Amino acid sequence: MKPSPEGLAASVKAVKPRGLPPVDKWNPPFCGDLDMRIARDGTWYYLGSPITRFELVKLFSSILKKEGDAYFLVTPVEKVGITVEDAPFVAVDFDRSGAGEDQVLTFTTHVGDTVTAGPDHPIRVVIDPETNEPRPYILVRSNLEARIDRKSFYRLVDIATHHDGQFGVWSGGQFFAIAPSDAVGDG
Numbered sequence: 001m002k003p004s005p006e007g008l009a010a011s012v013k014a015v016k017p018r019g020l021p022p023v024d025k026w027n028p029p030f031c032g033d034l035d036m037r038i039a040r041d042g043t044w045y046y047l048g049s050p051i052t053r054f055e056l057v058k059l060f061s062s063i064l065k066k067e068g069d070a071y072f073l074v075t076p077v078e079k080v081g082i083t084v085e086d087a088p089f090v091a092v093d094f095d096r097s098g099a100g101e102d103q104v105l106t107f108t109t110h111v112g113d114t115v116t117a118g119p120d121h122p123i124r125v126v127i128d129p130e131t132n133e134p135r136p137y138i139l140v141r142s143n144l145e146a147r148i149d150r151k152s153f154y155r156l157v158d159i160a161t162h163h164d165g166q167f168g169v170w171s172g173g174q175f176f177a178i179a180p181s182d183a184v185g186d187g
Helices: 005-015 054-062 150-159
Strands: 030-038 044-046 064-067 070-074 079-084 089-097 104-109 114-116 123-127 134-141 144-148 161-163 166-171 174-180
Touching (some): 114 134
Parallel strands (some): 089 144
Antiparallel strands (some): 089 104, 104 114, 134 144
16 A cells, blocks of 8 residues: 555554654654655645645654655654655744853744754754855754754854854854854954
């Protein structure tokens, strides 16, 4: 039987987990690929059409698992492959409390998850090889990241400081480099 989004949703609802399902503990057989894609902007597509029901996107995001470079939706009984163009989540905002080394940055994703940057949820910035622009990410859970959207990244740059030759931000007692100090000046 070919996997379907409806079947996956029904399987997850039947389990009725509290919080996020334990997808890292589920190792069902691979059932094939599903024509489902998460675009760079965080929009989920099925058969080329956007999935517009937020509740369904949130449900699917809760059963997302990454193995190597591949992404899957998993339930206790099935595992299907999907395509992710960049990162499966987009961090659309963040709250800031404290200052300096005591600063704490808590990000919110487009599916409503929150994550506080720190040792367990690092921020990383890579340079896009095609555009030569920075692409910032924060680890959300397991090995699933959220790309930090442009407006939030600009806000991070506004509050960034220099530390040990790097320009970046503090959160949760850890410093996260955005760029070398000599690349941005005032270092």
